[in-house]
Amino acid sequence: MENIYTLKKQNLISFIKSLNKSSDVYLPARDNKNNVFNFFSLKEIEEDFSFSSQNDKRYSMELIEKTRLSPKHILFPQYEKLLDFHYEKNPENIEDVKIELEVTPPERKSIIFGLKPCDVQGISRMDKVFSEGQFTDPYYIKRRANTVLIAIGCDTVFDDCFCSMVGGSPYNFDNSDIGLMETDGSYVVFVYTDKGEAIVENNEYLETTSDKEKVSLKSELKEKDEKSSKKIESMWPGTKYEDIPDIMDKSFNLKIWEKLTEKCISCGACTFVCPTCYCFDIRDEKDNKQGQRYRCWDFCTSYIYTLEASGHNPRESITKRYKNKVNCKFNYNYKRHGNLYCVGCGRCIDVCPVDMDIREIVAAILEESKVKDK
């Protein structure tokens, strides 16, 4: 299924509002009061929201910049209740225990509007983790099935953008349900999936295109993609991203790791803003005979992450922890799922308190491994 429509720029707002009727629309908005720029649910901020930034409303939509947090929290919340439990014990017979469990799977239908292509790539990586292999995650899968992804191509490339270094590009709409390309007076709406078609079907603001137009719009998209990719200069010229996993394997014991990672302060800022970091912890909290099981984000740079009950910690030093983090993204998950688990959004670089730069670290490892090869 592939279809192409056009949407006049002045109709964008009405278009988004029409989507918000049957689903919850999430969109990138700046909270001008607190200077925070993240994905917000339109229904939650509607009262004090404007689509234009030239306004004194608290929230305003913005489609050019990248949000501070990745949109992963919409599909994989910071904390999430998995089940409620309640139990009764028979005082006469200790083996007689009654346990009641209650599971409430997420039902909400949502549309995420204004995703960057790297954000969509991030979500596609999450999909593989939670829905492939022996163990699948019903909560994520349910939520994901009810979510439509609308991406918008990037004409502006920021200091920390590096999608084209890890196999993406600023106009790559793979895995999106719908992709938007900005042209002079309108947006071109590329619909790639049935899910996408279902939400725009018969939408009064979209205009159909002829077969001839479709062909030329497709080639325009391709052209834009190639052109915008070139804006990003590779920090590892000469190395193909597919080759990085094997180089990482060979480089595991290089001494340089220590030098590259020793300034890390082991916080979780990079992990929590990352669109592909999926680690979580599961905990039970109970009060007397009832309570709940929930999961919450966890981060591998933390000392406690690998601390064992015995007191032994296999990744005691930050070097070991950070090396694992880089390998998780550039090696292990490539072998497991066939993709690098870094999509080049650069959010980790933006938020790092001590200016760690994953591009520089990978570049230094690639360089050092070449020296070693000689």
Added chain:
Amino acid sequence: MNQNRNINEKLISKVSEIFGQVSLVVGYCRGNSPLKVSPCLIDEKKDISNLIFNKLCINNLATYAYKLSKKVEGNIGMVLKPCDSKAIIQLCAEGLIEREKFRMITVGCSGIIDYKKILKEIGRQRIISLDIGKDNIEVETIDGKKSLSTKNFYAEKCYWCDISDNPLESDVFIENDDKLEVEKKDKYADIKDLENLSIEEIYSYWQEELGRCIRCYACRNVCPMEVCQDQCIVHLDYPNWESQMATAEENKFFQMIRVMHLAGRCVECGECERVCPQNISIFKLMKKMNQVIDELFGFSAGIDISQKTPLLTYKTIEENIEEEKLT
């Protein structure tokens, strides 16, 4: 930027001089964007020339003091701004590090520019160049050039700083020809504003602020005084003091733990607020507690190595605490 070159040269030559006495130097190097500098740990003589010092050196490098003191054999040189040196003083006063192990290379400071304020002004953009002058900051982005008035872009702590040219403790002092010239601000102005609100308004203020915390622990980990982060009570399972559910309530509790833990210890470097990905104004909490400690005990952290933090010791009679009021 001549001034910068001058101070960089002085710094590099001083560090080269003492390099034999120390096996590692913690300093600032060029960062990954024109707006940022990066902390760097130098253990080879050839890398000393990478050191820089300019108005963007906002990190408090004393953050590394405690961990490195456990790890590094030999002495450690540390490039510090006069305000950062307070953290070293406080760590020494508490016996967490040994004064002899550190060579404090203190650089006179003409005020630090807060890159977050610049970003707020220009938006996140591709920055081509940045030139910070005495009066103006010239930023060139892909959208064109912009001139900002330097005096509005200093880090908040600079507006009440009175030790910029006069560190309380140092081994090597590098004088800066540039001096800090700012219009002084009241340190507690924002706290007063908050305290003028009703209880309900203050409650909803913090509900909103900490409601957006994602519990990344950057504030805790960047703090030079929070040395027990690997054994933090927040992560304890038995007893489970603190839920990992990042609700506003739990996040407030987490900050409460931090505030109590830093009572009389916080040296007000403001790093916690700087590193917050969600721009939560947690520095206010720290300042408030310090104000209370000052009122009760007449004590400020990071001033005197020989003075004990009031909550780490006791007096049989506290002059400013009326005991009958406590019961």
